Amino acid sequence: MLRNPNGLSHAVVALLGATILADAFSLIETFGLRSLFAGALAGHPDPEGYGGELALTVAWSLQALLLLATATVFIVWFHRLRMNAEVWASDLQRRKPGWAIGGWFIPIAFIWIPYGVAADIWRASRRDPYAADGEGELLVLNAWWTVFLADLAVGRIGSRLFDRAETAEAYVTAxxxxxxxDAVDIVAAVLAILFVRRLTSMQHTKATGMIPAAQ
Known part of the structure; x- marks a missing residue:
């Protein structure tokens, strides 16, 4: 049975928008911290010191909370679309519906499993699920997934460097x-919004009978 993903998609988009704002806040505060240590390295320390500890903590806390909330709602939305894809083209789905949830939590394998599930959902949701992929058809998905993985890598490196920093130079690098x-995360969020809106629109259009479902 088909289930409407529109409400969940609106929630995901709203959370991604909030994430962009939190990232912008973090950018401003992190730049202030960097300026302080860069000034110290250049021999021009700020006599007033850094007064943005609270703001920086708030920014990072907001990012963490929004990450948890966005990931939760996104995965629920993603699973719903996977269940709809089962109705239209179950034979094209290379993995069971549970992988739309579990695939995100398997170390290393999460790099390719959710992407594969997303590609299968995309094909099932288009006018003709069995047609060959058109040139650039998966561009939004590919762009989002590439930037998403880059975001994870850069964020992890930055966090580890910051946790281990003990000198002004190390703090500047971190x-x-x-x-x-933060900048890459903003790009990833924008691309995620485009992906969510596009795939939801494809399923809504197909489910409402504006195009025929494959027989």
Whole structure:
């Protein structure tokens, strides 16, 4: 039985929008921290010191909370679309519906399993599930997934460098990685919004009978 994903998609998009704002907040505060240590390295320490500890903590806490909330709602949305794909083209789904949830939590394998599930859902949701992929058809999915993986890598490197930093130079290096991580996260969130809206629209259009489902 088909289930409407529209409400969940709106929630995911709203959370991704909030994530972009939190990332922008973190960018501003992290840049302030970097400027402090860069000034110290250049021999121009700020006599007032850094007064943004609370703001930076709030920014990072918001990012963590939004990550948890967004991931939860996104996976629920993702599983719903996978169940709908089962109705339209179950034979094209290379993995069972449970992988739309479990695939995100398997170390290393999460790099390719959710992407494969997403590609199968995409094909089942288009006008003709059995047609060959058109040129650039999966561009939104591919772009989002590539930036998403880059975001995970850069963010992890930045966090580890910051946790281990003990000198001004080390803090500047860590802050540089964190700034790049925030910027990449914003791009990933924008691409995720495009992916969610596009795939939801495809399923809604197909489910409402505006195009025929494959027989």
């Amino acid at each position: 802050a540089n990685w964190l700034l790049v991580g």
